Amino acid sequence: MCEVFHKVIMGLRDFILDYFHGFWDYETPKVMVVKNGTLGVIYRSVQFFVITYFIWYVFISQKAYQETETRPESSVYTLMKGSAVHGDDVLDTVEYARPSEGGDVISTILRREFTYNQRQGTCAEYVKVANANCTTHSDCVQGEVDFDGHGRRTGRCVQYYNHTFKTCEIQSWCPIEEYAVVREPAMVEAINFTVFIRNSIHFPKFKVLRGNIKDASTKRGMHKYLSKCHYNVETEPYCPNFRLGYIAHQAKENFSELCQTGGVIGVFINWDCNLDLDPSHCKPSYSFRRLDLRKDPTSNSGYYYRFAKYYSTNGVESRTLIKAYGIRLDIIVHGQAGKFSPIPTIISTVTAMTSVGICTIICDWIMLTFIDKNEVYSERKFDEVIQEPTVPIPTELNFINIYGSNHSDLSDGVPL
Secondary structure (H helix, E strand, C coil), X not given: CHHHHHHHHHHHHHHHHHHHHHHCCCCCCCCEECCCXXXXXXXXXXXXXXXXXXXXXXXXXXXXXXXXXCCCEXXXXXXXXXXXXXXXXXXXXXXXXXXXXXXXXXXXXXXXXXXXXXXXXXXXXXXXXXXXXXXXXXXXXXCCECCCCCCEEEEEEEECCCCCCEEEEEEEEECCHHHHCXXXXXXHHHHHCEEEEXXXXXXXXXXXXXXXXXXXXXXXXXXXXXXXXXXXCCCECCCCEEEHHHHHXXXXXXXXXXXXXXXXXXXXXXXXXXXXXXXXXXXXXXXXXXXCCXXXXXXXXXXXXXXXXXXXXXXXXXXXXXXXXXXXXXXXXXXXXXXXXXHHHHHHHHHHHHHCCHHHHHHHHHHXXXXXXXXXXXXXXXXXXXXXXXXXXXXXXXXXXXXXXXXXXXXXXXXX
């Protein structure tokens, strides 16, 4: 037992000593010229791929020589413009635009549903509310509130308006919306409404402030330009006026369907600024996309909201409930800017030069694994020099002189 333990200890000691002595060895690359067409093609091909990747993608496409900023400061102001004749009424922005003060979210009403003359009182619950149908008073629990319903139950079972069946009576604003609602036609004129979007963006790292409105020499000239222009990506890229019909078309939506169900559309403003160029090249690009779930059977798709107009009739408070369907525009701003800087340039250049070394690793692996059948390359590739030789060492194919060239030419005599 002691002898086995002694052998283990001695073996461990020898391993540690060998590792310690090997740790202080110096390894230097040995240049070996291999005249092999296949290996040469692979080597130059990998070199070409690596160099092309860094020049085209890293430096030209990704601009790795620039210092970048991706979190700019942004401000958005919106304003809806237009008027529509609806029946005998003329509607302006106060009637259909929400909110009136503008911001990064703005909506316009396209269709309305009215429930007139609602008052606080008791009436029959909507027939499609769960457990609302009844035959006797005992089917209705007094004081119970169904959060899918319209109010608090009184405990009475009453006739459902002009129908023969009955539902539980509730205390609420009566009559209920589903029974007394009056739907008006869609406001198709809204397709020509325009939304004014003013966006300013600031890159604090580079102290650059830009806006999406074309500069004008005078205030009067600016007002004249903004009152007539409409955005076009080719002819008017600096005009901040967008027609609702244009926005719906760019979002690949049917405006007539939006009038019926409403919808939420994202207006994406993207600033991609190369500050090495003239500041006039720093201009926004716009894209549009539907954001809400369209025709999803598990949720209420579209966009709508309710509000009420209150008034007094013979001293009794009354209201008109309005359910409004419309388009909501969410203005979402993204931005990034870049400018030449020596630090990222040096880092990217060193990375590119280092990555070229992968070509040698790949070709060495191919040479020693697939081509070196007789281990001729491996014998020339790896040499161990214990002490400095006093006489030049001859080789079969060439001569390696420690005091002269350390290149081996394997162009002849190597069976493949």
